Amino acid sequence: MKKLLLSLLLASPTLLFAQGSQVNTQSQKAVGMAGAGSALFIDEASIFYSPGALAKMEGNGIAIGASAVMYRSAFREYNSTEIHNTKFKITPPFSVFATFGPKNSWWKAGIGVYTPFGGSVDWGTDWPGKYELNHLQMRAIYIQPTLSFKITENFGIGGGFVYNVGLVDLSRSIPVTMADGSSGQANLSGTGTGMGYNLGVHYHLEDNVSLSLSYRSKVVTKLKDGDADFSVPPSLAASFPNTTFNAELPLPASFNFGISFPASSKVDIAADATFIGYDIYKSLDFDYADNTPVLQDTRQEKKYDNAFSGKVGVNYKTCDNLTLRAGIGYVYTPVRGPYVSPETPDNNRVMASAGFTYLLSDKWDLTAAYVLQQVQARTVTNKASGLSGTYKTNIHAPGISLTYKW
């Protein structure tokens, strides 16, 4: 008797490449203005923010910066008293920008290495959403050689090629019970690559008003032969073979419009509006090399909307050596309620920032900034898992960068 076929259903694993992971920290000057300033700043980081502005740099420079992104989420299940917090994790996105080319010339070349997407959340193995996610760490590193040309004294145009290396590492509990009473676990990790480009124009009006338009293409990152490891009871090992997987992660395109103008001889105001084409993120599909009755390829709906953000900042030159900055911003989330999940407990968010640049010498600048992003509380029921509750997230991102000019 008891002729039974075991068929455990392994819910599909999840990944994020969402708003929640996008904390733009490429230039600490822009961070100090909550992300505004693409039209205002003409420096190495224009490789990222406004490639058309790059050719307007007089000399050359190299900037190295890093941030400490602290992503703190909390969750309370509906009708429960318990509040669960993500563990304290610091993600260190970094950026390096360098330019090359003759001084005061009609062209400039540059290269940027930066991490436009990345994050680390660790909910642990003892929270109501553990069968959705234990931890996730991901980073997309973009390598972008760029060329920029001055068409006229006021008008610059530029573009670059983007090569992306994506790294992802996540785990989730599997609802099978080990002999010691704990749950099984799936661990997925892998690297992938993708390609894209960016383009931009930058225009100075006579009265020092500057305009910047830039476009960054989507980058579809293909994860190939990632490792899928399963910790399950030995009797189920054959159903959960350690195998490899392929997946595709579309990083969205974005279109940015920036404007800056002087409010006085010492004060500049900059504003940026960014449209992010997240609607390409329709689903996340995992293709396992070895399938079993319980380990099937999975397809998880994401159905993202497009996202939009608006940022405005003030840049105040107090004296020759010190510039102070502050900014505020607002971001509309691309994640719809039923698709909010522990990797992206996203919602509309407000941002506030402050920062400064201090000229250490003719050659060296030190820039530091701090941005706080508050993702508003959101009460949702996830369509796939049924997990129902309230998420709230704060993101703190202090950062520092050092520039050498010649």
Next chain:
Amino acid sequence: MKRSKNTIKVYLGIISLSLTTYSCAPEIDSFESSSGTNADFSKYIAIGNSLTAGFADGGLYLEGQQVAFPNLIAEQLKSVGGGNFNSPFFSEEQRNGSGYLQLKSLTDGQPVMEQVTSNLAYREAGKLTRYTSEIQNYGVPGMRVDLAYVPLFGALNIYFERLLPEAEVGAKSYFDFVTTRNHSFFSFWLGNNDVLGYAMNGAYETPGDPTTTFTSVTDFTNRYGNFINTLTSNQQKGVVATIPDVTAIPFFTTVTTARLKAGVEASSNGVYKEIYISTASGPRVATAEDLFTLSFPTDTLGKASSGIPGYGLIIQNPLHDRFVIDKDEVAEIAGRVNAFNTVIKQLAENKQLAVADAHAYLNKVKTTGISYNGININATFIQGNAFSLDGIHLTPIGNALMANLFIDAINAKYNARVPKVDATKYRGVKYP
């Protein structure tokens, strides 16, 4: 230069201020619990059978007792004025209690089970270690509505016997034992065994075995009604639960006619293709609507019985009535369950008691399954997560979901806000 230093200080001040204001974890509004109206949770007692006791995997043992749904409810009631809730736990040294089943291996996907025989709690053969301190979980495996009034049952049922002082064994009925506890609130889930005892015996009343009696609706109505009237004599409130369909549990849905037929056909090289059963209207071929129990001894199939070969495989030697619930018996049992549930709901309505509709809930678990926070819960044996290895009783996660069903009922009836149990903390069936 001096000025800029001061300005930096101001900025650093603002930054550190905002860091302390928002530092670390974001704050979410906390859950406001409330005891609502009319209900007083200060002394909650749980009355019921094996489900209330935390019986699982074919035995009563400490881990199961600790996650019994009333214990989980009591924990949640603490935030709304609930008091102490003692249970007749086995000691750590005797944690395996009566002994229980565990999964030894999976061989070609078939479960192989073994009995846990260490750290048992027998004080002598057939008698469990006593627990006679004051308790609030009065769950007694095997308890029935009809036998709750029979003092002698205390001497026959090892789980009831261990709760009674020596002098009261066989002298005090379960009804008298539990209705004198000055409770302020109660959960009451009896009646399952008044049909299950009969159903598990193949819808067959074994002469002389009162645990296989098929309790009549009249008896049930009188005795259940008397029990509830007594428990509410001081206007106490409580929650009662309906009786699940026997077809909702894997004990009756795992060994199917199709599986038996396939096994017989394979092992006889196609000579035998059908299973023959005894019914009230004579022997006939088993169909998909006839149910076999999980304890059905498949190795007796085809053997000689009473001198006739081919037991169960030929019409001249059909399976004994005890091993099958034929479709007429299934309908008879379902009708009785429905009649009992009508009585329960009506009584609850009259007495203003909450109703945990376990009948509807377990039917939903069986038909569509439930998706709970990424776990699929259904009535499939072993991997369905809801039912333990005996195919009848709940797993720890099944108990947690049952506790939430009761809490939902309490909240709805008494406008209370009792917090829910996080069922993901509790396990399903353990795999080797």
